[in-house]
Amino acid sequence: MKRWLALLLAVLNGLRRRRLRRSEAEEERRGRIVPPGSPERGWETAVIVLLFAAALCAVGFLVIYAVDSLGNRTQLFGLTLGGSLGLLAAALIIVGRQLVVTEENEEEFPEAEHPREQEAIAQVVDESTSRLTRKRLLLGAGGAAGGALSLAALAPALSLGPLLDTDPLYATPWRRGVRLIGEDGLPLRADAVEEDSFYTAFPAHAKRDDIAAPVVVVRLNPAKLRLPPERARWAPGGILAYSKACTHAGCAIALYRKPTFTPTEPRPALVCPCHYSTFDPATGGEVMSGPAGRPLPQLPLMVGADGVLRAGGNYSGPVGPSWSGVRSRRPGR
Amino acid sequence: MRRLALTAALLSVAAPAAAQPPAGVQRPSNEAALSQLQLGAALYAGNCSSCHGVDGRGIQNAGQSNGSQDVRGLGPAVRGTGAQAPDFYLRTGYMPLGQPGEQPERSRPLFRDNEIRAMVAYIASLGGGPAIPSPQPQRGNLHEGMRLFASHCSGCHQIAARGGVVTGARVPPLQAATPVQIAEAVRIGPYLMPKFSEREITPKELDSIVRYVGFVRHPPDRGGWGIGNVGPVPEGLVTWLLAAAVLLATCMAIGRRLER
Numbered sequence: 001m002k003r004w005l006a007l008l009l010a011v012l013n014g015l016r017r018r019r020l021r022r023s024e025a026e027e028e029r030r031g032r033i034v035p036p037g038s039p040e041r042g043w044e045t046a047v048i049v050l051l052f053a054a055a056l057c058a059v060g061f062l063v064i065y066a067v068d069s070l071g072n073r074t075q076l077f078g079l080t081l082g083g084s085l086g087l088l089a090a091a092l093i094i095v096g097r098q099l100v101v102t103e104e105n106e107e108e109f110p111e112a113e114h115p116r117e118q119e120a121i122a123q124v125v126d127e128s129t130s131r132l133t134r135k136r137l138l139l140g141a142g143g144a145a146g147g148a149l150s151l152a153a154l155a156p157a158l159s160l161g162p163l164l165d166t167d168p169l170y171a172t173p174w175r176r177g178v179r180l181i182g183e184d185g186l187p188l189r190a191d192a193v194e195e196d197s198f199y200t201a202f203p204a205h206a207k208r209d210d211i212a213a214p215v216v217v218v219r220l221n222p223a224k225l226r227l228p229p230e231r232a233r234w235a236p237g238g239i240l241a242y243s244k245a246c247t248h249a250g251c252a253i254a255l256y257r258k259p260t261f262t263p264t265e266p267r268p269a270l271v272c273p274c275h276y277s278t279f280d281p282a283t284g285g286e287v288m289s290g291p292a293g294r295p296l297p298q299l300p301l302m303v304g305a306d307g308v309l310r311a312g313g314n315y316s317g318p319v320g321p322s323w324s325g326v327r328s329r330r331p332g333r
Numbered sequence: 334m335r336r337l338a339l340t341a342a343l344l345s346v347a348a349p350a351a352a353q354p355p356a357g358v359q360r361p362s363n364e365a366a367l368s369q370l371q372l373g374a375a376l377y378a379g380n381c382s383s384c385h386g387v388d389g390r391g392i393q394n395a396g397q398s399n400g401s402q403d404v405r406g407l408g409p410a411v412r413g414t415g416a417q418a419p420d421f422y423l424r425t426g427y428m429p430l431g432q433p434g435e436q437p438e439r440s441r442p443l444f445r446d447n448e449i450r451a452m453v454a455y456i457a458s459l460g461g462g463p464a465i466p467s468p469q470p471q472r473g474n475l476h477e478g479m480r481l482f483a484s485h486c487s488g489c490h491q492i493a494a495r496g497g498v499v500t501g502a503r504v505p506p507l508q509a510a511t512p513v514q515i516a517e518a519v520r521i522g523p524y525l526m527p528k529f530s531e532r533e534i535t536p537k538e539l540d541s542i543v544r545y546v547g548f549v550r551h552p553p554d555r556g557g558w559g560i561g562n563v564g565p566v567p568e569g570l571v572t573w574l575l576a577a578a579v580l581l582a583t584c585m586a587i588g589r590r591l592e593r
Contacts, residue, residue: 184532196528254488256527257501261409263393264434265525266501273488278500289500 033120034101034127043098044134050091051141057084058148065155081152088145100128160323170318170331173206173213174299180204180217180241180309187308193219193239198256198270200244203311212319212331214244215299216253216270217309218281226283234300234312240281241299241309243319246272248292250321253279270296284316293322358429358443373455376448380429384408389459407433414521415462419453421517425510436502436524439509466516470544472537478545481538485529493549493562501525508550512543 061080064070132138180188180201188201199217202208222238234240244253251274259265269288270279277290285296297319300312314331359379364372378387384406386392391410411419422428423444427437442449453465483492489504491497496506502525507515516539522528534542552562560567 182532192530192532194528194530196522197530197533198527199533254484255499257499257525258522258527260522260524261391261407263407269500271500276500 032127033124034130036127037101037131039131039133040098041133043094044132044138047091047094047099048134048137048141050087050094051138051145054084054087054091055141055144055148057081057087058145058152061152062148062155065152084145084149084152088149091142091145099131101131166323169320169323171212172314172319172331173203173210174311174314174331176311176313178203178206178311179304180215180301180311187306188217189307190237190239190303190309191307193217193309195219195221195238196258196260198258201241201309211245211250212243212315214252215241216244216256217241218256218268218270220268220282224282228284231284231298231300231316233302234298236301236303239301239309241301241311242270242279242281242285243297243299243315245320246274246277246292247287247294247296247320247322248272248277248290249274251275253296360448364448369451369454370458372448373451373453373458376444376452377455381411381452384430384433385411388412389456411456411459413460413462414456416453416457416465417463417517418521419456420449420465421514421521421523423449423452425514427523438503439505463520465513466520466536466539468512468516468536468543469540470512470547473540473542473544475541475544475548477538478541478543478548481534481542482545485534486542489526491563493552493564494546495561495563499525507546510546512547515543515546 057080061077061084064073064076064080070076129135181204182188182192183200183202187204188199193199197218201215201217202213206213208214218240220235220238220240222235225235225238225240227235242253245251246253249272251272253270254273255271257266257269257271257278259267268281270281270285271277272290272292275291277292278288279292279296280286280288285298287293287295295317297315297317299315302310302312304310317330319331359376361367361372361375361379367375377385377389384392385408386406389410389412391408392406394407419428422437424442425437426440426442429443430437444452457464482490482494486494489497489499490507491504494507496504498504510518518526519529519534519539519542549562558568558571560571
């Protein structure tokens, strides 16, 4: 432990050390606290190489993070970050075991109260690193490794999403009149939507893997609907459409809980299987339970002259997981 | 509210022990002399009508007392469910229910085979409805079955069909379900499960699903602990628990060595 403390202080005091160093004559006069050690150039080289390799690994992590098109990124992330930490650990072990002069002290370090005692600590720190012959290079390597690793650790915060420009999160492929296409690729007809069952639909002529594309469609008894007044015309014949992306973490709303016998059983609910956020389709997607923080966005529906379900406009709110700055604004028409 | 729901879910896990079917069923004394429909009608009147109504239209409001044992029943209509639903509910032992409002649980069927056939025929005769499906799992495709099971069923039943818990209900394991019962459940949607029409899951796809469910009953043994084949999360939990014990033991060993 003391060894590590000494090492830490040595690194922290890196620049001040020059100033603190006493002249040879003074050293002669005061006598050393830590016994002198012979330089170990081989171990020093090893440490420098290891530190630069650690820095290189961390930079590799950053590069992989920046390049979206690479395959097996998860594995490469682990390899580079783990490799960097491992190399750094190896370098520190060598520093502690081979390079820092060690001394077994029976009594405690002196309390840093008296100026002279403080000087003694500084002297210990200074002398502990007296074997090092290339301090600047070592410090540089340590700084490179530490800096690159810190950057690599901080970089993934970018994945938390856009902070200032959230407009792309409001883009959806739904517009008034867009037809609903079922999972089988055929237009979803209103009369094909049965109660007690649920359907996944996509916008016609749009990419299916857009997070705002899929909707889950259910039919409830129109008399049981409790939609907000402004959405009174959003559910023709009791058919409701909601975004299939949970507002908590963006998983697919893949479960539909429907009672076989309403008087004694729980009410219908759209449920996300990831963390069991439960939304009420009858009230416009309000959260009934679970970690979701805001209602499921509802898609207004209308039935075309051909009997096919069509969007009556855009969603009631932003689609997908919630971000800072993405809470309630409605996507554009 | 959330805490209440959680408590309810936890309590409901403990409930099956209490959910016993009522002791004994009512049988006509002259069973052998009756035709199939007569037998079915007699059994229905004695064992089902208190909740499902004497005319099979269900009882929507508690408080009326109907049927032979004056049970204050409450239950959905059975008229129009065809042969499919009664066959499922009677052969899985889901019905008769101990109390209206309980979640039906798989148990030993209380009726003999000929009695079930008679009741199914009687309820089917009340009004049209789907017939008992006849899945052909040997015609299904196992890979396709796994894909379909993963997208339609595993959210609740787990990928190895071992069941679990969802908000408001226990999810039954499918270990004991026969191919016909699986096909029936997909079309009926018992209790809180949604039903799936032939457009969503075609009969051919259903064959694949049934084949997959049969397969995961005894999945190939990859060695090591199966832990019920319920997947990576419990496996990870067990691994962590074991690893934590080993780490703790290592720490204690190191500590002891330093003490000396």
